[in-house]
Amino acid sequence: MLRVTVWNENRHEQSNPKVSEVYPKGIHGAIAEFLQSENTEVSTATLDDAEHGLTEEVLQSTDVLLWWGHIAHDEVEDEIVEKVRQRVLDGMGLIVLHSGHFSKIFKVLMGTSCDLKWREADEKERIWIVDPSHPITEGLGEYIELEAEEMYGEHFDIPAPDELVMVSWFEGGEVFRSGCTYRRGQGKIFYFRPGHETYPTYYNTDIQRVIQNAVQWAKPVNLPKPVYGNAKALEEIKSK
Amino acid sequence: MLRVTVWNENRHEQSNPKVSEVYPKGIHGAIAEFLQSENTEVSTATLDDAEHGLTEEVLQSTDVLLWWGHIAHDEVEDEIVEKVRQRVLDGMGLIVLHSGHFSKIFKVLMGTSCDLKWREADEKERIWIVDPSHPITEGLGEYIELEAEEMYGEHFDIPAPDELVMVSWFEGGEVFRSGCTYRRGQGKIFYFRPGHETYPTYYNTDIQRVIQNAVQWAKPVNLPKPVYGNAKALEEIKSK
């Protein structure tokens, strides 16, 4: 049984009727719904929960964490961010969605500004698959088309992804590295671009498929934590 | 049901009693035995079979192909090599073992000489895991120790691996990139260093674990073959 936690800032849903209309159960609710399956147990957590819903117990029993945030990144406690980071290094998968590019957790794991160009103009996005060998693309076609989305454009200030899976074309003239994998410690990270709060992006079955695949891909590997620190010699060292 | 084919040159086994003693069913037989499982159907094929046992039918029904060869690389027909290459580009996984580094199929997929240093001196090898997030390392410890193996040393003339999973230490003073992944077209490739014919390396349960994991990792992704060639515009192009 894979244990997934969907974390959402859940603020737009409270303040913007346009958003709550699109996502009446919150973005986290919508995502939880399509991730739930026979082999996957899904919980949700939000910013306003105690400890943002990310207690030690929740983190320890989460195999893969999804992260959606936007206007309240700064309200996420540094201490919680550090706990999440530690869990990723210890093997928990992390899937960062859309505006989560500017979340504290993504920024500390990347080391860069994670900045980008953006525009809200109801424009078309076409997400091209550039690595058709990657399990995250299972079941897709050559590209995913979204009639209207927010634009994110290069330069996207991230480390070069370990694997670049998808690149977006935008009607207004930009491109963007939209599907990027990283490994940090024993954990696997997937950044996936689309998902502006005012669009029904998370109801698109291709988008759902990518996230489902990513959850499978990001699950922890069963391997003891490497031993660090002072180490005895495994072989005899000749005196000089 | 995953369909695996283990290909072996199977020549040392015919000519060198030391080898047939260690591998009475051939290296292919030993590998097939530990790969066979409830969910994995394993066949074997050897150089001296008609079409080297790699007919169009066999290749089309193989999800992951393993390759062991050494003294008879040149006897593998170019036409068959090209068919195998095509199948890899179309999604078949390929696991190249030990002296297979010099096989025609590995060399055409890499583009480089694939040359290296070597020595047969019954020396100790310790294979360190450098990427503990990788599914190929599932169930292992920090390293795999082999009391006696052939040495392979750097410089190993391969393209920089997409993922470097393991690095070997050798008693005689060399290091080697021992576990390397590549993606070519829709196919995934894993090169795994150990497995000299005179040592019981393929009976080592850690070595078996790596190969079992690699087979799972290398399985094809279900995605239509990308469309190539002349393409109609998806968006209107303004006349200049």
Added chain:
Amino acid sequence: MLRVTVWNENRHEQSNPKVSEVYPKGIHGAIAEFLQSENTEVSTATLDDAEHGLTEEVLQSTDVLLWWGHIAHDEVEDEIVEKVRQRVLDGMGLIVLHSGHFSKIFKVLMGTSCDLKWREADEKERIWIVDPSHPITEGLGEYIELEAEEMYGEHFDIPAPDELVMVSWFEGGEVFRSGCTYRRGQGKIFYFRPGHETYPTYYNTDIQRVIQNAVQWAKPVNLPKPVYGNAKALEEIKSK
């Protein structure tokens, strides 16, 4: 003094007046002109020269080779291709331009089909820089805009580049990995997309800048060729 050889198929120039009008000295002539400098000695070579102008002597005295070909890839002798490949593995830089993606030399070095989507529709291309730390981008802005070019679209069947430097946006709806680096043996390779024969692309000063930068980046490193083959132990090996 850097020694550069610009190789061009030089066939369109003979048969298509539109091309010879744009490139009266041939594509090779146009490229040679902007590469020539105080510190760079440039020669040209074409398909119809003896040994395609790539004699052993020429190759041995070339630090960086540029390659433009399109309709006559098949006429390039396999033996010459193999010599070029060997020189790349021995350290010669190689810059593959535009339709050179389908040249024999690029395909053998990549191991994949190097296939792609294409369209001739006088459409706009905007080449975005995605790695602004790369020396190949020195002196550029955020993107290069070309009013009319041939389209190349994903999926581009290449190994994941060692470094992805540029991504193109096309008016008709596609994206493309337009600036890609690879290392093979001791040699460095840069693939650069633009340059269809009927457009004055190689007169664009940004395009020229990229190619000038790439030549500097691709120059050989002064390092003895690694030693391959049987190797004596550097450290004592204990008898078992």
Added chain:
Amino acid sequence: MLRVTVWNENRHEQSNPKVSEVYPKGIHGAIAEFLQSENTEVSTATLDDAEHGLTEEVLQSTDVLLWWGHIAHDEVEDEIVEKVRQRVLDGMGLIVLHSGHFSKIFKVLMGTSCDLKWREADEKERIWIVDPSHPITEGLGEYIELEAEEMYGEHFDIPAPDELVMVSWFEGGEVFRSGCTYRRGQGKIFYFRPGHETYPTYYNTDIQRVIQNAVQWAKPVNLPKPVYGNAKALEEIKSK
């Protein structure tokens, strides 16, 4: 004129006579000496200088910064670390030496723990070059041998390097990724393992060569800082 700043914690030199005997001018002094050249202007800065010698002015006029630290990582002010990080993202090269793996600046740029195994046992290290195409290897042989060094062993908890240039073999049985490059923002980073304070490692001419090469490799690219934030469309967006 390339402007280089060598930063050193400079504490062992004050407290341990063994170290001050090996490095009478401090580790920074020894490094500055072999970096100084006709085209390279070298300054030094240490922990106990005001603002650790890394004022805004110093940072703005530094092209490449070298970093050696060990027992006093925690005394480096977070504010200064953040300024250095910003300069790296803006293009300044950074070369992190030996125990600098645990410096604040390296850890925030990597996002991981940067932990490793270590042992002080006067053992032999042999640093093998695994990428002989890389400019950092210019002028070296196949490996660098150090008669006695501290051991650093895998697992080294870093992101997979953008380029892996060197791998160390240690007498006591470990291996280590010793020469690693990264790009962060517009800046280039090189981590280079050797250099324990009690050994004359920085007087070894091969080690000096690597650091000289790395300084050249890491120098900033002249490119305007990418524009981030809200962006006007470059192409017309059709109303839906």
